[in-house]
Amino acid sequence: MNFEDFEKLIKTNKATSIILIVVFLFSILFEITDSYKKVHSYFITKEYDLKIELLKKDRNYIHVNSATSRLNPFVSSIGSWYKFRLTNIGEKPYSIINIFYKEKQKINAFKDYYINNDVIYLSNLISLPSNINANESIELYLFIPFEINRKLGEKLFSLLYTRDNKLDTYVELYLFGKEPKTKKVTVPMYTNEKFVKTVNIDVKITNWDEHFAHRALYSKMDRKNNRMPFDYNMNDGFSYQEKDEILSNIIKPTKDEIKMHQVYKNKTNVIPIVFEINNNMKFTIDLTIDSTGLLLTSK
Numbered sequence: 676m677n678f679e680d681f682e683k684l685i686k687t688n689k690a691t692s693i694i695l696i697v698v699f700l701f702s703i704l705f706e707i708t709d710s711y712k713k714v715h716s717y718f719i720t721k722e723y724d725l726k727i728e729l730l731k732k733d734r735n736y737i738h739v740n741s742a743t744s745r746l747n748p749f750v751s752s753i754g755s756w757y758k759f760r761l762t763n764i765g766e767k768p769y770s771i772i773n774i775f776y777k778e779k780q781k782i783n784a785f786k787d788y789y790i791n792n793d794v795i796y797l798s799n800l801i802s803l804p805s806n807i808n809a810n811e812s813i814e815l816y817l818f819i820p821f822e823i824n825r826k827l828g829e830k831l832f833s834l835l836y837t838r839d840n841k842l843d844t845y846v847e848l849y850l851f852g853k854e855p856k857t858k859k860v861t862v863p864m865y866t867n868e869k870f871v872k873t874v875n876i877d878v879k880i881t882n883w884d885e886h887f888a889h890r891a892l893y894s895k896m897d898r899k900n901n902r903m904p905f906d907y908n909m910n911d912g913f914s915y916q917e918k919d920e921i922l923s924n925i926i927k928p929t930k931d932e933i934k935m936h937q938v939y940k941n942k943t944n945v946i947p948i949v950f951e952i953n954n955n956m957k958f959t960i961d962l963t964i965d966s967t968g969l970l971l972t973s974k
Contacts, residue, residue, distance in 0.1 A: 724765035725807075725950060725958040729973040730758040730814070736795065737921055737969055738905075739835050739890060739913040740820040745883040748850045749828035750835065752887070754820035755970060756788055756795070759960075761815070761950065763807040770804035775949040776819060778959075784815040785903070795905035795915070804953060819962070819971060821946055827968050830925050838912030846911045849888040918969050946971060 735755055743751035761771065776782045786799035801815055823831075841851045890911060896903055905915075946962045962971040 722766050723769055723952060723954060723956055724763070725952065726760075726762040726764045727948075727950065727958060727960040728760040728762070729960065729962070729971075730760055732758055735918045735970055736915045737831075737835075737918055738818075738915045739831070741887040741889045742832065742846060742850055743828070743885070743887055745850060745852075747829070748832055748836075749825050750823065750831040751825075751828055752820050752822045753831065753969065754818055756797070756816050756818050757971065758788070758814060758816055759948075760812055761807065762812040763809050766809060768806060768808045768811075770806050770953040771950055772804040772953050773949075773951040774803070774817065775951065776946075778947055778949050782817055782819075784817055786815060788816045796902045797905065798900070798902035800901075800903070817948065819946070819948065821944075821964065821971065823968055831921070834921060834924055835913050835916060837914055841912070844891075844911035846888045846890050846913075849883070849886065918967070921969060922967060 738754050739750050740752040740754045741750070742748055763769065774782050774784055784801040784803075785797040786801055787797070789796050789798075797816060805813065807813055841847045890909070890913065944964070947959045948962060949957050949959050951957045960973055962973055964970070965972045
């Protein structure tokens with residue numbers, strides 16, 4: 676509302692002129708406040724800014740993150756190790772203080788990733804806060820899981836569960852045991868959407884077809900060499916495989932078929948990975964599931 680319109684409105688509505696004046700003043704105040712926020716945001720972003728890049732890897736290995744259903748078991752979520760480059764493109768140095776999966780769940784980051792004798796090794800766990808100077812970059816590895824559709828999950832179960840003897844682990848007890856069990860699990864507690872602590876609760880499994888049995892993916896920490904092994908043959912019978920190897924087993928392959936593979940595609944749901952810096956600003960990269968349903972991409 677400009678001043679001319681306001682003046683006309685006052686002259687034709689004298690009985691409500693006081694109310695109109697108040698409304699007009701509030702509209703001016705709102706416009707000033709909104710302009711201030713935009714200007715303030717521009718200068719703050721220029722001082723503190725973070726460029727986040729998802730880097731390509733030569734080989735991508737797919738890991739089982741959870742399994743579901745006793746009668747017809749399937750892999751319900753998978754994950755991979757993704758490499759990121761963070762570049763401070765702002766004018767001031769700052770620290771990365773937290774990394775979040777889907778804005779709430781904190782995740783660990785490692786500096787190094789390598790494979791030796793069918794074991795993936797993660798080493799040099801990054802201790803947060805981690806400083807980044809202006810125009811400086813750091814690279815790190817994050818394990819990011821996501822849910823997949825059941826059709827793909829059934830195929831992956833037959834490919835990635837390879838052991839005959841069962842019931843040695845909790846995941847196998849859930850998948851192949853006879854009776855429901857009460858188990859104690861650790862869950863995060865939040866207050867006003869901020870992480871406070873973890874608490875232990877007892878969970879009674881009543882619906883086996885909807886329960887997610889999450890795997891203990893890591894082997895024991897090798898403290899002598901400061902590394903975390905990620906075994907090909909874990910105690911629960913699941914193994915990891917390279918993405919192209921999985922595709923070649925799912926669709927008996929020709930190169931063109933793999934390129935055009937769409938049958939196991941998941942819904943395009945966005946998975947935000949959030950990096951929080953020391954002044955409580957947050958920078959996000961949104962990842963989506965690729966056309967094969969097996970990996971995340973930033974495009």
